[in-house]
Amino acid sequence: MTVRESILKTAARLFYQQGYSNTGINQIIEQAGIAKSSLYQHFKSKEELLMAYLQLTGTETLARLTQASEHGASPKQKVLAIFDYLAASVTNESFHGCHFLNIVYEMPHDALRVREQVKLQKEGVRNLFHDILQPLENEALANEIYTLFEGALIGHKVHNDPWPVLAARAVVEKLL
Protein backbone atom coordinates (compact mmCIF):
# COMPACT_ATOMS: atom_id res chain seq x y z
CA MET A 1 0.00 0.00 0.00
CA THR A 2 1.35 3.46 -0.86
CA VAL A 3 1.48 6.16 1.83
CA ARG A 4 -1.43 7.92 0.10
CA GLU A 5 -3.53 4.76 0.18
CA SER A 6 -2.66 4.14 3.82
CA ILE A 7 -3.72 7.67 4.83
CA LEU A 8 -6.95 7.41 2.87
CA LYS A 9 -7.80 3.99 4.28
CA THR A 10 -7.28 5.19 7.86
CA ALA A 11 -9.26 8.40 7.27
CA ALA A 12 -12.07 6.45 5.61
CA ARG A 13 -12.38 4.10 8.57
CA LEU A 14 -12.43 6.95 11.10
CA PHE A 15 -14.80 9.19 9.10
CA TYR A 16 -17.24 6.32 8.78
CA GLN A 17 -17.01 5.06 12.36
CA GLN A 18 -16.92 8.36 14.25
CA GLY A 19 -18.04 10.99 11.75
CA TYR A 20 -16.06 13.61 9.88
CA SER A 21 -16.21 16.40 12.49
CA ASN A 22 -15.25 14.04 15.29
CA THR A 23 -12.11 12.92 13.47
CA GLY A 24 -9.02 15.06 13.95
CA ILE A 25 -6.08 15.24 11.57
CA ASN A 26 -3.81 14.17 14.42
CA GLN A 27 -5.77 10.98 14.99
CA ILE A 28 -5.45 10.10 11.31
CA ILE A 29 -1.70 10.74 11.36
CA GLU A 30 -1.25 8.67 14.51
CA GLN A 31 -3.32 5.71 13.34
CA ALA A 32 -1.84 5.73 9.84
CA GLY A 33 1.64 5.82 11.41
CA ILE A 34 2.90 8.69 9.22
CA ALA A 35 4.34 12.17 9.68
CA LYS A 36 2.11 15.26 9.54
CA SER A 37 4.13 16.69 6.66
CA SER A 38 3.54 13.47 4.75
CA LEU A 39 -0.23 13.83 5.11
CA TYR A 40 -0.20 17.39 3.78
CA GLN A 41 2.03 16.29 0.93
CA HIS A 42 -0.77 14.03 -0.29
CA PHE A 43 -3.85 15.98 0.82
CA LYS A 44 -3.86 19.78 1.00
CA SER A 45 -6.55 19.85 3.70
CA LYS A 46 -8.98 17.71 5.69
CA GLU A 47 -11.63 18.57 3.10
CA GLU A 48 -9.43 17.15 0.32
CA LEU A 49 -9.23 13.95 2.31
CA LEU A 50 -13.02 13.93 2.65
CA MET A 51 -13.44 14.41 -1.10
CA ALA A 52 -11.04 11.52 -1.79
CA TYR A 53 -12.96 9.37 0.73
CA LEU A 54 -16.28 10.13 -0.97
CA GLN A 55 -14.85 9.35 -4.40
CA LEU A 56 -13.21 6.09 -3.35
CA THR A 57 -16.17 4.82 -1.31
CA GLY A 58 -18.52 6.00 -4.03
CA THR A 59 -16.79 3.94 -6.69
CA GLU A 60 -16.72 0.88 -4.43
CA THR A 61 -20.39 1.23 -3.47
CA LEU A 62 -21.58 1.57 -7.05
CA ALA A 63 -19.51 -1.46 -8.05
CA ARG A 64 -21.09 -3.52 -5.24
CA LEU A 65 -24.62 -2.47 -6.16
CA THR A 66 -23.97 -3.24 -9.83
CA GLN A 67 -22.51 -6.61 -8.90
CA ALA A 68 -25.52 -7.38 -6.69
CA SER A 69 -27.91 -6.53 -9.54
CA GLU A 70 -26.20 -9.09 -11.73
CA HIS A 71 -27.69 -11.87 -9.60
CA GLY A 72 -31.04 -11.14 -11.28
CA ALA A 73 -32.03 -11.92 -14.85
CA SER A 74 -35.04 -9.63 -15.46
CA PRO A 75 -35.13 -5.90 -14.55
CA LYS A 76 -37.41 -6.75 -11.62
CA GLN A 77 -35.08 -9.46 -10.34
CA LYS A 78 -32.08 -7.15 -10.72
CA VAL A 79 -33.73 -4.40 -8.66
CA LEU A 80 -34.88 -6.88 -6.01
CA ALA A 81 -31.32 -8.26 -5.84
CA ILE A 82 -30.10 -4.74 -4.95
CA PHE A 83 -32.66 -4.50 -2.15
CA ASP A 84 -31.62 -7.97 -0.96
CA TYR A 85 -28.02 -6.79 -0.88
CA LEU A 86 -29.13 -3.75 1.14
CA ALA A 87 -31.11 -5.93 3.55
CA ALA A 88 -28.01 -8.07 4.12
CA SER A 89 -25.74 -5.02 4.49
CA VAL A 90 -27.76 -3.28 7.19
CA THR A 91 -27.66 -6.33 9.44
CA ASN A 92 -23.85 -6.35 9.26
CA GLU A 93 -22.34 -5.21 12.56
CA SER A 94 -19.95 -2.84 10.83
CA PHE A 95 -22.77 -0.99 9.05
CA HIS A 96 -23.24 2.53 10.42
CA GLY A 97 -25.55 3.92 7.75
CA CYS A 98 -24.98 5.14 4.21
CA HIS A 99 -21.54 6.75 3.88
CA PHE A 100 -22.90 9.59 1.78
CA LEU A 101 -26.04 10.44 3.74
CA ASN A 102 -23.99 10.44 6.92
CA ILE A 103 -21.74 13.11 5.41
CA VAL A 104 -24.43 15.23 3.75
CA TYR A 105 -26.26 15.57 7.07
CA GLU A 106 -23.10 16.33 8.98
CA MET A 107 -22.11 19.18 6.69
CA PRO A 108 -23.46 22.72 6.96
CA HIS A 109 -25.87 23.84 4.22
CA ASP A 110 -23.14 25.84 2.51
CA ALA A 111 -20.59 23.01 2.14
CA LEU A 112 -21.41 23.08 -1.55
CA ARG A 113 -18.47 21.09 -2.90
CA VAL A 114 -19.08 18.16 -0.58
CA ARG A 115 -22.85 18.27 -1.11
CA GLU A 116 -22.31 18.27 -4.87
CA GLN A 117 -20.14 15.15 -4.59
CA VAL A 118 -22.82 13.32 -2.56
CA LYS A 119 -25.46 14.35 -5.09
CA LEU A 120 -23.24 13.03 -7.90
CA GLN A 121 -22.92 9.71 -6.07
CA LYS A 122 -26.66 9.43 -5.61
CA GLU A 123 -27.23 10.34 -9.27
CA GLY A 124 -25.03 7.31 -9.96
CA VAL A 125 -27.39 5.08 -7.96
CA ARG A 126 -30.40 6.59 -9.72
CA ASN A 127 -28.72 5.98 -13.08
CA LEU A 128 -28.05 2.37 -12.16
CA PHE A 129 -31.80 1.88 -11.57
CA HIS A 130 -32.49 3.80 -14.77
CA ASP A 131 -30.24 1.49 -16.81
CA ILE A 132 -31.69 -1.65 -15.26
CA LEU A 133 -35.27 -0.48 -15.85
CA GLN A 134 -34.74 0.79 -19.40
CA PRO A 135 -36.35 -2.31 -21.00
CA LEU A 136 -39.62 -1.50 -19.18
CA GLU A 137 -39.87 1.84 -21.02
CA ASN A 138 -41.31 3.70 -18.03
CA GLU A 139 -39.24 6.81 -17.38
CA ALA A 140 -40.78 7.50 -13.97
CA LEU A 141 -39.83 4.15 -12.41
CA ALA A 142 -36.14 4.84 -11.78
CA ASN A 143 -36.92 7.91 -9.65
CA GLU A 144 -39.55 5.96 -7.73
CA ILE A 145 -37.29 2.99 -7.01
CA TYR A 146 -34.42 5.29 -6.10
CA THR A 147 -36.66 7.16 -3.60
CA LEU A 148 -37.59 3.82 -2.02
CA PHE A 149 -33.90 2.92 -1.79
CA GLU A 150 -33.17 6.13 0.11
CA GLY A 151 -36.22 5.65 2.32
CA ALA A 152 -34.95 2.19 3.20
CA LEU A 153 -31.53 3.57 4.18
CA ILE A 154 -32.87 6.37 6.32
CA GLY A 155 -35.62 4.28 7.87
CA HIS A 156 -32.98 1.79 8.98
CA LYS A 157 -30.88 4.63 10.41
CA VAL A 158 -33.75 6.00 12.47
CA HIS A 159 -35.34 2.76 13.64
CA ASN A 160 -32.16 0.68 13.81
CA ASP A 161 -34.10 -2.23 12.38
CA PRO A 162 -34.29 -3.82 8.92
CA TRP A 163 -38.09 -3.40 8.54
CA PRO A 164 -37.87 -0.25 6.39
CA VAL A 165 -35.66 -2.12 3.91
CA LEU A 166 -38.21 -4.93 3.75
CA ALA A 167 -41.08 -2.44 3.36
CA ALA A 168 -39.25 -0.76 0.47
CA ARG A 169 -38.58 -4.15 -1.12
CA ALA A 170 -42.28 -5.05 -0.82
CA VAL A 171 -43.21 -1.87 -2.69
CA VAL A 172 -40.70 -2.69 -5.45
CA GLU A 173 -42.30 -6.12 -5.71
CA LYS A 174 -45.70 -4.48 -6.27
CA LEU A 175 -44.47 -1.73 -8.62
CA LEU A 176 -42.53 -3.84 -11.09
Next chain:
Amino acid sequence: MTVRESILKTAARLFYQQGYSNTGINQIIEQAGIAKSSLYQHFKSKEELLMAYLQLTGTETLARLTQASEHGASPKQKVLAIFDYLAASVTNESFHGCHFLNIVYEMPHDALRVREQVKLQKEGVRNLFHDILQPLENEALANEIYTLFEGALIGHKVHNDPWPVLAARAVVEKLL
Protein backbone atom coordinates in the same frame (compact mmCIF):
# COMPACT_ATOMS: atom_id res chain seq x y z
CA MET B 1 -43.64 34.74 26.15
CA THR B 2 -42.00 33.33 29.30
CA VAL B 3 -38.20 33.30 29.60
CA ARG B 4 -38.23 29.53 29.04
CA GLU B 5 -40.24 29.90 25.85
CA SER B 6 -37.96 32.65 24.62
CA ILE B 7 -34.82 30.52 25.18
CA LEU B 8 -36.39 27.52 23.50
CA LYS B 9 -37.61 29.54 20.51
CA THR B 10 -34.15 31.05 19.95
CA ALA B 11 -32.41 27.68 20.36
CA ALA B 12 -34.88 26.01 18.00
CA ARG B 13 -34.24 28.61 15.28
CA LEU B 14 -30.46 28.32 15.61
CA PHE B 15 -30.39 24.50 15.84
CA TYR B 16 -32.48 24.27 12.69
CA GLN B 17 -30.66 26.92 10.69
CA GLN B 18 -27.06 26.15 11.63
CA GLY B 19 -27.16 22.70 13.18
CA TYR B 20 -26.84 21.64 16.82
CA SER B 21 -23.02 21.34 17.00
CA ASN B 22 -22.53 24.70 15.30
CA THR B 23 -24.71 26.48 17.84
CA GLY B 24 -23.00 27.61 21.03
CA ILE B 25 -24.72 28.27 24.34
CA ASN B 26 -23.35 31.82 24.26
CA GLN B 27 -25.02 32.53 20.93
CA ILE B 28 -28.37 31.36 22.32
CA ILE B 29 -27.95 33.53 25.42
CA GLU B 30 -27.02 36.55 23.34
CA GLN B 31 -29.81 36.20 20.81
CA ALA B 32 -32.45 35.40 23.42
CA GLY B 33 -31.29 38.45 25.40
CA ILE B 34 -31.02 36.64 28.71
CA ALA B 35 -28.38 35.93 31.38
CA LYS B 36 -26.38 32.70 31.36
CA SER B 37 -27.63 31.80 34.82
CA SER B 38 -31.17 32.21 33.57
CA LEU B 39 -30.60 29.66 30.80
CA TYR B 40 -29.20 27.05 33.19
CA GLN B 41 -32.11 27.70 35.54
CA HIS B 42 -34.46 26.43 32.83
CA PHE B 43 -32.25 23.88 31.04
CA LYS B 44 -29.59 21.89 32.90
CA SER B 45 -27.48 21.43 29.74
CA LYS B 46 -27.39 21.99 25.99
CA GLU B 47 -28.68 18.45 25.55
CA GLU B 48 -31.73 19.27 27.68
CA LEU B 49 -32.39 22.16 25.33
CA LEU B 50 -32.08 19.81 22.36
CA MET B 51 -34.54 17.36 23.91
CA ALA B 52 -37.04 20.18 24.53
CA TYR B 53 -36.56 21.36 20.92
CA LEU B 54 -37.23 17.87 19.56
CA GLN B 55 -40.33 17.50 21.72
CA LEU B 56 -41.76 20.91 20.83
CA THR B 57 -41.02 20.67 17.10
CA GLY B 58 -42.21 17.08 17.11
CA THR B 59 -45.61 17.99 18.51
CA GLU B 60 -45.96 20.86 16.04
CA THR B 61 -44.93 18.71 13.06
CA LEU B 62 -47.34 15.90 13.89
CA ALA B 63 -50.15 18.43 14.34
CA ARG B 64 -49.40 19.93 10.90
CA LEU B 65 -49.29 16.53 9.19
CA THR B 66 -52.57 15.51 10.87
CA GLN B 67 -54.16 18.80 9.84
CA ALA B 68 -52.95 18.33 6.26
CA SER B 69 -54.44 14.83 6.14
CA GLU B 70 -57.82 16.25 7.07
CA HIS B 71 -58.07 17.85 3.63
CA GLY B 72 -58.75 14.37 2.23
CA ALA B 73 -61.93 12.33 2.63
CA SER B 74 -60.77 8.75 1.84
CA PRO B 75 -57.61 7.12 3.27
CA LYS B 76 -55.95 7.55 -0.13
CA GLN B 77 -56.86 11.23 -0.32
CA LYS B 78 -55.65 11.79 3.23
CA VAL B 79 -52.24 10.25 2.52
CA LEU B 80 -51.91 12.16 -0.74
CA ALA B 81 -52.78 15.37 1.13
CA ILE B 82 -49.80 14.73 3.45
CA PHE B 83 -47.49 14.32 0.44
CA ASP B 84 -48.96 17.50 -1.07
CA TYR B 85 -48.18 19.29 2.19
CA LEU B 86 -44.62 17.93 2.03
CA ALA B 87 -44.23 19.03 -1.61
CA ALA B 88 -45.32 22.56 -0.63
CA SER B 89 -43.05 22.59 2.45
CA VAL B 90 -39.83 21.67 0.68
CA THR B 91 -40.19 24.55 -1.79
CA ASN B 92 -40.42 27.01 1.12
CA GLU B 93 -37.23 29.07 1.40
CA SER B 94 -37.00 28.49 5.15
CA PHE B 95 -37.01 24.69 4.73
CA HIS B 96 -33.64 23.16 5.60
CA GLY B 97 -34.67 19.50 5.72
CA CYS B 98 -36.50 17.42 8.30
CA HIS B 99 -35.73 18.68 11.83
CA PHE B 100 -35.39 15.16 13.18
CA LEU B 101 -33.29 13.59 10.42
CA ASN B 102 -30.96 16.59 10.59
CA ILE B 103 -30.36 15.86 14.26
CA VAL B 104 -30.11 12.07 14.06
CA TYR B 105 -27.37 12.36 11.44
CA GLU B 106 -25.50 15.02 13.36
CA MET B 107 -25.33 12.95 16.53
CA PRO B 108 -22.75 10.25 17.20
CA HIS B 109 -24.01 6.64 17.17
CA ASP B 110 -24.01 6.50 20.95
CA ALA B 111 -26.22 9.56 21.58
CA LEU B 112 -28.90 7.10 22.59
CA ARG B 113 -31.29 9.46 24.36
CA VAL B 114 -31.50 11.82 21.38
CA ARG B 115 -31.74 8.99 18.87
CA GLU B 116 -34.55 7.43 20.90
CA GLN B 117 -36.48 10.73 20.82
CA VAL B 118 -36.13 10.97 17.01
CA LYS B 119 -37.26 7.38 16.66
CA LEU B 120 -40.29 8.15 18.86
CA GLN B 121 -41.14 11.10 16.62
CA LYS B 122 -40.92 8.98 13.49
CA GLU B 123 -43.01 6.26 15.13
CA GLY B 124 -45.59 9.02 15.51
CA VAL B 125 -45.54 9.66 11.74
CA ARG B 126 -45.77 5.94 11.03
CA ASN B 127 -48.72 5.68 13.45
CA LEU B 128 -50.46 8.57 11.70
CA PHE B 129 -50.27 6.63 8.42
CA HIS B 130 -51.36 3.51 10.26
CA ASP B 131 -54.46 5.23 11.65
CA ILE B 132 -55.37 6.75 8.29
CA LEU B 133 -54.96 3.43 6.48
CA GLN B 134 -56.76 1.28 9.07
CA PRO B 135 -59.98 1.06 6.99
CA LEU B 136 -57.99 -0.63 4.19
CA GLU B 137 -57.12 -3.53 6.50
CA ASN B 138 -53.63 -3.99 5.07
CA GLU B 139 -51.12 -3.97 7.91
CA ALA B 140 -48.08 -3.64 5.65
CA LEU B 141 -49.19 -0.40 3.96
CA ALA B 142 -48.35 2.02 6.79
CA ASN B 143 -44.69 0.92 6.84
CA GLU B 144 -44.51 1.19 3.06
CA ILE B 145 -46.02 4.68 2.91
CA TYR B 146 -43.85 5.81 5.82
CA THR B 147 -40.71 4.56 4.03
CA LEU B 148 -41.73 6.56 0.96
CA PHE B 149 -42.25 9.63 3.14
CA GLU B 150 -38.69 9.33 4.50
CA GLY B 151 -37.30 8.68 1.01
CA ALA B 152 -38.98 11.87 -0.17
CA LEU B 153 -37.41 13.90 2.65
CA ILE B 154 -33.92 12.56 2.15
CA GLY B 155 -34.10 12.66 -1.64
CA HIS B 156 -34.98 16.33 -1.41
CA LYS B 157 -32.08 16.90 0.97
CA VAL B 158 -29.55 15.30 -1.36
CA HIS B 159 -30.82 16.60 -4.71
CA ASN B 160 -32.15 19.94 -3.45
CA ASP B 161 -35.12 19.52 -5.76
CA PRO B 162 -38.75 18.48 -5.21
CA TRP B 163 -38.67 15.53 -7.66
CA PRO B 164 -38.17 12.85 -4.95
CA VAL B 165 -41.31 14.10 -3.19
CA LEU B 166 -43.27 13.84 -6.45
CA ALA B 167 -41.82 10.38 -7.16
CA ALA B 168 -42.89 9.21 -3.69
CA ARG B 169 -46.36 10.70 -4.23
CA ALA B 170 -46.67 8.88 -7.56
CA VAL B 171 -45.90 5.56 -5.82
CA VAL B 172 -48.57 6.29 -3.19
CA GLU B 173 -51.01 6.96 -5.99
CA LYS B 174 -50.25 3.50 -7.45
CA LEU B 175 -50.18 1.64 -4.11
CA LEU B 176 -53.50 2.83 -2.68
